[in-house]
Amino acid sequence: MSIARPAARRLVCLSAAAAPGAAAAPATRAPCQQAAVFAHQFHSSPQLSARRRPRFANVRAADMGLMDDKQIDQFTKEKFPKYTPEEIEHLRTKYSPEQIAALEAGEAAIDPRDLTVQGRLRVDPYTMPYIDDFAETQPIIDKRARNKEAPDPHARFMNMDEFTEDLIRWADKFQTGEVTGTLKTLADFVPEQYKKTPEGQWPGDVREAAHKSFQLYLEAEVSKQAGKDADDTAGPTDADILQYILERSAMTDGNRTTDTSLAHGLPSKVPGVAGLYKNAIDPEDKGLDDIGVYQDLKRRTGLSVAEILGLQSKKIVHRFVANQTRLGKVRKASVMFVVGNGNGWLGIGEAKSTEPGIAALKARLMAIRTMQPIRRYENRTIYGSVTSKVSGTVVKMEARPPGFGLRVPHRIFEMCRAAGIYDLAARIPRSRNPMNTVKAAYWALTHQPDPDEIAMGRGKKLVDVRKVYYGGDVY
Amino acid sequence: MGILSIVNACSHLQNASRARFGLTSIPSTKYNLRLVLAMHRAGLVSSVTRGGPRPPEEPSGTPSEADEAVTSANVATRRLWVGLKYWNNEPVLRKMTPVSKPSRLVTATVPELEKVARGFHIGQVKGLTLGETLFLSTDRGILEVREALARKTGGLVLCRVS
Incomplete structure (x- = not known):
């Protein structure tokens, strides 16, 4: 839009121009024309006086005689003829009835005249780089053909006899002439009627002639074998032997090739092996430990697998460590686990492995192995207050009354939960190193003061008044 | 000396107990004597014996015949011999802080x-x-x-x- 003639001005001009015209020629202007004119008013490009004509006139195909129907039909008949009955018969030998039906449907769907008039070989830049007749597969474009059969499910490794036979069969491919085993015998040199009878019953002249000709035959054979050059033998070459070693199937599948490299899985009961290997897993586990992860632990701790699996475990420290060698950093996962039975037993375990999952499993097993009883006052809190120190980490724990809860840092919280402690206060006033925190807390829990021991050491009688008043029913 | 002898006695008894001594001595003052007697009542020490620079023959608490009498000449060398207690291989007196x-x-x-x-x-x-x-x-x-x-x-x- 021109800046000199803003939109509002154009609207005013249009309405002013339309008012006298409406009376002068009311029916000559169609509404769409009006709309077109109206819309055109808002274009900034100048209005053309008439339809633009090309500067160089084109020649119509019909004017050149190219669109003559007769010529089109002739061209079509020449270039795109229908299948002759002989061709269809020949196709029937190559294709299944369904494929023939599909071919016929395709032929019927496309008019040959359209091929003549519209069919073009594309030359634009986006043309496919081939004219596809689907006669051959192109590995880049087409899916891989899988026209070979699946591997023989009943194939097994050849035994000695089958292997020998197979080897002979392979070697026979290279033999030329007669092998020694198929040499003619004496009986081949006698007339037909004496072939069945033994040599002793032959007439003398016949036997003599047979011996003579057999002798000549043998000499000829010997000279033929001797005259052969060693390099001239048509036996297997090194390439053949390599191919035999690498490619010949060792199974009884007749050297069948398949599209898949996957062999059939072994049957559940392998014949000949069934019963030879015993499952080392204890039937007492009731299938809880089929892999045998907990067998060693079971023997060490005396716990059953069900009890081991019932323990509460929690990964409380997880970090990645690296051993710097001259070959680079060897990274491992270092995991610390806490395990408890929720009723006064607690263990911590630490393990490293390149696989985090294995490290976690090892740490958990180690934690179960190191489980120790934790002394608990009234099965809910600890005795007195304990302070422990590992490196720069100090953990202070104090017993608390019933209902106080676990007001402790999160790692100590997990330990308390696993051990079955419900009322506790703990502080880590100095370094809060995760590993040392756990170690110090474990030391503190396992080294609580024992009031009975203290009383005995001082020679005093000790009575817990909480267990005396109200019949001991204090919480 | 007053309270200072108590402070010194605290340190000494704690050190002796941690060193697993069976019998140790502190200066013989009335203040120290009353403290160790109170500890004896509490069961923290096994015996308290007044003696000289040498350990008493029989640390039973009663002065034996061989003990020399306390005179103004030897009063400065008098010691209190304190028997320390242990239970389960651990000292009964673990910590003593003034x-x-x-x-x-x-x-x-x-x-x-x-x-x-x-x-x-x-x-x-x-x-x-x-x-x-x-x-x-x-x-x-x-x-x-x-x-x-x-x-x-x-x-x-x-x-x-x-």
Whole structure:
């Protein structure tokens, strides 16, 4: 839009121009024309006086005689003829009835005249780089053909006899002439009627002639074998032997090739092996430990697998460590686990492995192995207050009354939960190193003061008044 | 010397106990004697014997015939021989810390002691925890905190033992 003639001005001009015209020629202007004119008013490009004509006139195909129907039909008949009955018969030998039906449907769907008039070989830049007749597969474009059969499910490794036979069969491919085993015998040199009878019953002249000709035959054979050059033998070459070693199937599948490299899985009961290997897993586990992860632990701790699996475990420290060698950093996962039975037993375990999952499993097993009883006052809190120190980490724990809860840092919280402690206060006033925190807390829990021991050491009688008043029913 | 001898006795007894000594000696003063006797009542030491520079033949607490009499000439060399206790390979007297020192004497009244005995901190004195005890110098002699509370008397807080 021109800046000199803003939109509002154009609207005013249009309405002013339309008012006298409406009376002068009311029916000559169609509404769409009006709309077109109206819309055109808002274009900034100048209005053309008439339809633009090309500067160089084109020649119509019909004017050149190219669109003559007769010529089109002739061209079509020449270039795109229908299948002759002989061709269809020949196709029937190559294709299944369904494929023939599909071919016929395709032929019927496309008019040959359209091929003549519209069919073009594309030359634009986006043309496919081939004219596809689907006669051959192109590995880049087409899916891989899988026209070979699946591997023989009943194939097994050849035994000695089958292997020998197979080897002979392979070697026979290279033999030329007669092998020694198929040499003619004496009986081949006698007339037909004496072939069945033994040599002793032959007439003398016949036997003599047979011996003579057999002798000549043998000499000829010997000279033929001797005259052969060693390099001239048509036996297997090194390439053949390599191919035999690498490619010949060792199974009884007749050297069948398949599209898949996957062999059939072994049957559940392998014949000949069934019963030879015993499952080392204890039937007492009731299938809880089929892999045998907990067998060693079971023997060490005396716990059953069900009890081991019932323990509460929690990964409380997880970090990645690296051993710097001259070959680079060897990274491992270092995991610390806490395990408890929720009723006064607690263990911590630490393990490293390149696989985090294995490290976690090892740490958990180690934690179960190191489980120790934790002394608990009234099965809910600890005795007195304990302070422990590992490196720069100090953990202070104090017993608390019933209902106080676990007001402790999160790692100590997990330990308390696993051990079955419900009322506790703990502080880590100095370094809060995760590993040392756990170690110090474990030391503190396992080294609580024992009031009975203290009383005995001082020679005093000790009575817990909480267990005396109200019949001991204090919480 | 006053309270200083108590402070020194605390350190010495703790060191001797940690060194697993069976018998050790501290200077023989009335203050020290009353403290170790109070500890003996509390069961923290096995015996207290007055003697000379040599360990007594029989640390039973009663002076034997061979002990020489205390005179003004030898009074400076008198020692208190204290038998230390052990239970389950652990010293009964694990820790002995002075509370009052010559530059700061700490006293506690009966209401304060009641709270301290229950484990609450009062001023300079931290609350008692499991197995801890407090020795006070009162006008009824040196008493453990529970003895002092039974007699309803406060006093100078000497040391805490556990």
